[in-house]
Amino acid sequence: MSERADCALRAAEAGGAVALGSFRDGIAVETKADKTDVVTQADRDAQETVVTTIREDYAEDAIVGEEDDELRDVPNSGPAWIIDPIDGTNNFVRGMQMWTTSVAATVDGEAVAGASVCPALEDTYLLDEGEAYRNGDVLSVSDETDPEAFTIVPTIWWPQDRRGEYAAICRGIVERFGDMRRFGSAQLELALCAAGAVEGVVTNVEANPWDSVVGAGLVEAAGGTVTDIDGNPWRHDSRGLVASNGEAHDLVLAAAREAEAKADAER
Incomplete structure (x- = not known):
């Protein structure tokens, strides 16, 4: 070590x-x-x-x-x-x-x-x-390739005045993937993605570094993909966090962007 x-x-x-x-x-x-x-x-x-x-x-x-x-x-x-x-x-x-x-x-x-x-x-x-x-x-991320068998996690937290985005991202998940979970701890959710227990973890809000850096590092080290909401490599100061097993990452991104579309519509 x-x-x-x-x-x-x-x-x-x-x-x-x-x-x-x-x-x-x-x-x-x-x-x-x-x-x-x-x-x-x-x-x-x-x-x-x-x-x-x-x-x-x-x-x-x-x-x-x-x-x-x-x-x-x-x-x-x-x-x-x-x-x-x-x-x-x-x-x-x-x-x-x-x-x-x-x-x-x-x-x-x-x-x-x-x-x-x-x-x-x-x-x-x-x-x-x-x-x-x-x-x-x-650890190794899930090797599941069929989105209809994916379990995706909406993570971090949307304040009360942004609950429309929360609802939109949940809708984006359930319309594209097999199931959805929420555990209430972003670090644990990302660790579970690294362990292959879930196929993706998504948010469109900026994740505080203390909520995300270890978990994002675990996903990447386990063979997964972590990007910002625009699909660029994720950093501690990125807007949005989209982590996946690397299979159908674009589809996981699309679910996260449902929240962006809702935010844009309300501006």
Whole structure:
């Protein structure tokens, strides 16, 4: 294991253990931007633990994080870390197991390693040196080629004033593919795409780097395709995120663009 992958894994495991200690324990919930954007003390405590673990080995590196006073943007030069102490906090506060603690290591804005730990599911996803792993086993995206057998996931979140786009993207999925799922944690959804459990993960909104960088890296390392809404190679600052097993990616893109068509019609 590379040094940065080892650090990302140790930090994610440490933060995940802190979060797990408060899981299903009646923790107080606060709201941020809207009623579905929630945060808990467990998020803050887990992030502090992740940061402390990283700082033991990389004291000078930039850290980008969802909570508290960390940076919000990924530096385009030099090394940095991107952390999400609990991706899927809505699941966490409802006692559902689909949440992760995710840590990505980047250099010049590109992911070089990362880990998404799912303590309540007892699964650990690791990105290291161009390979994707779950619990030590190498991952590969689904080899399904028939869109009527695909399962596609609409991900991230559309605010209340953009729910027409959410509805449009769901319609685009169900009209083109066999089935649809939504798990409430983008990092987990992308990891599941890398593992071959679903064939695609789509959104037309800009994904925060802490919600997406590890997962997008896992999909690519597992042999999949990740683009922005226009079909260009995805970056942490792209608009939209469309990940697939690489089969019928244009059709997966078309489903995501249903939301764009709705947005354009309402402008």
